[in-house]
Amino acid sequence: MPAKLEDIARESGFSIATVSRVLTNSTYPVRAAVREKILETAQALGYRPNLIARSLRTDQTNTVGILVDDLLSPFSPPVVRGIQDRLKENNFLSLIVNSDWDVDQERAGIESLLSRPVDGIIFVEYSHLTSSELLTSANKPGVFVHRLFGTPIKNSVVPDDVYGASIAVDHLVTLGHRAIAYINGPESWHSAKGRLEGYKKALEKHEIELVEEWMMPGDWEVEGGYKSAQQLLQLSNHPTAIFAANDLMALGAIYAVQDAGLRVPQDIAIVGYDNREFSWIVRPNITTVEMPVYEMGRIAAEILLQQILDGTRENEEVKVKGELIVRDSCGADQSQKTDRRFERNTSLRRVLLNKDPDN
Amino acid sequence: MPAKLEDIARESGFSIATVSRVLTNSTYPVRAAVREKILETAQALGYRPNLIARSLRTDQTNTVGILVDDLLSPFSPPVVRGIQDRLKENNFLSLIVNSDWDVDQERAGIESLLSRPVDGIIFVEYSHLTSSELLTSANKPGVFVHRLFGTPIKNSVVPDDVYGASIAVDHLVTLGHRAIAYINGPESWHSAKGRLEGYKKALEKHEIELVEEWMMPGDWEVEGGYKSAQQLLQLSNHPTAIFAANDLMALGAIYAVQDAGLRVPQDIAIVGYDNREFSWIVRPNITTVEMPVYEMGRIAAEILLQQILDGTRENEEVKVKGELIVRDSCGADQSQKTDRRFERNTSLRRVLLNKDPDN
């Protein structure tokens, strides 16, 4: 059985209270000699504080809950990793619960987290939230990362889709394109709305007229991108570039162009969105806008921690910008391409950068 | 503040002890009328047990730790999800810690988990383990899932790579191939060793002679697959099929074949391994052997739970088989292809299957 305060007290000849004060770095004054002796015997006994007991007393668990629809949905792992890395800096750990898009499981998950209890909850990639009254009744802070649809909510971290879409279009314009089509996502999604808006704003900025038949619907999937691109190519005045609202549809568009006997990027330039893993593997690899998922996770954790520790930072909504990753599908020349070393995965890139800046 | 036992006791007119016995479904006899009354007031007060207090008393936290090199490495999320789903059936939750392949962080992670404390630890996709003495000294059970290299360890769940490789080769033989090349992974990896062995065994079974120059090295990456395939194609007696030890190298091989002006699968058939997400997106999409990652996670959790609850199931090593996913890159005809509905992701498939078998 592990050593406890009592053991150290007995061994060192001081009281439990004093031992506790030394070991928690309390501001309470303890003579240097005593402190040293206690530290020494704690070390010798291999003391490791029992956080369960501490939590019972302090009502702080140094643990936060993460509620996610499904850890396997594509953006969840990097968001979670971002959260975990930020939490680690404050010695917090995270409990992860999946709800599988089910209201009952969501409720059960929150109950389960609250009774642990956790100091707060982060909702990741969360589509709905029907049991918010549970959170408020328990008086625990909550933060939302990348809410997919539904009404906007306070205390959330979301991607700046308007910005991302506009830099994608900017880039195509810089490359000389003025006939730029857009393939959208399902309209109920925030990201689809934002990216459409960014597309329109960028065209306006460059004084390019909006062509109605170049604005196509999509389903976030390869198939939808394929079909919409196919229709675009059949137009007599077909565009010279296509901006798809995600990488899967961009890939579908690439296939459609290729199947029509044309080349990407020589005949049609294509830009995607998300920087999914496959986008740098595929031929041609896809120029895309990264989703700043890792960063969003970090920021969400930051906000939650501040709420837990200081009670500050209530009711913010933070928008996070992603960068353009220039690859082959847009036809930019070699010199403009984003440094390939870190292309694989934005979050991994950040981890590597933190670890060893020279490697 | 949430209701506690004391509140229920006061409200219902019985003692804390009795309330506790009712609420924990203890075998201790309590009169039916009393039980009912207590249950009723507990419901009315919205009682939610404080697991911290319970844990302090029972020395059981209903929480297990998951130590992973990096949650973002490709197989980690589905393994974790498998673990979580199995744990959920026993009302256990999991704390996840990343070590980033660093010995100090590994040690810190284990310490952090043990002081929570957790009831056991699962090591996922773990490359090394230098701090095993910590686990044994704390007398907590541990299970290893998919250890990448190093000496085999007891209490582990690993993929049956020998089997997987052999069914891949079997399939190519069935399609009429007898000139089958192999691109291996780095030799230090268990999976590379196992898949090579499976390749050899399958050839032997079909009485096909092993050709030394058809056994190529690889690096698990697209580039390595590309180079090795390129060399194979330059041979005067080049093979008609290539089995690559993972999907990334299989994709590299596909590119090499295409760049040589040949077609996949008409001229060269290619089979990969892992069933990574991109393998069904890419053109041609890749016939591959699934890594039973989700299942491995479930089994690991099963073993750990049994150790925690009964103390049984010590020192097993479980091997898990994956299935062949037939797609386009091998040249099988349409009827042999694996049902496309669930191709996207094996673990997701399992989740969906559990949720609604008819959908």
Add this chain to the structure above:
DNA sequence: AATTATACAGAAAACGTTTTCTGTGTCAAG
């Protein structure tokens, strides 16, 4: 020199449970 403030140490309460230990009333067996 007397008083007051301060630096330090320990005893004990408290956090919310579970469970052992006591205690009482009822019932069955002798």
Add this chain to the structure above:
DNA sequence: CTTGACACAGAAAACGTTTTCTGTATAATT
């Protein structure tokens, strides 16, 4: 009618901490 067993209920200890409350010796102030 007595005795032992048993069904039930409550009091209290225990889990390992943190922190308040007391207490004492020393230093600072008058």
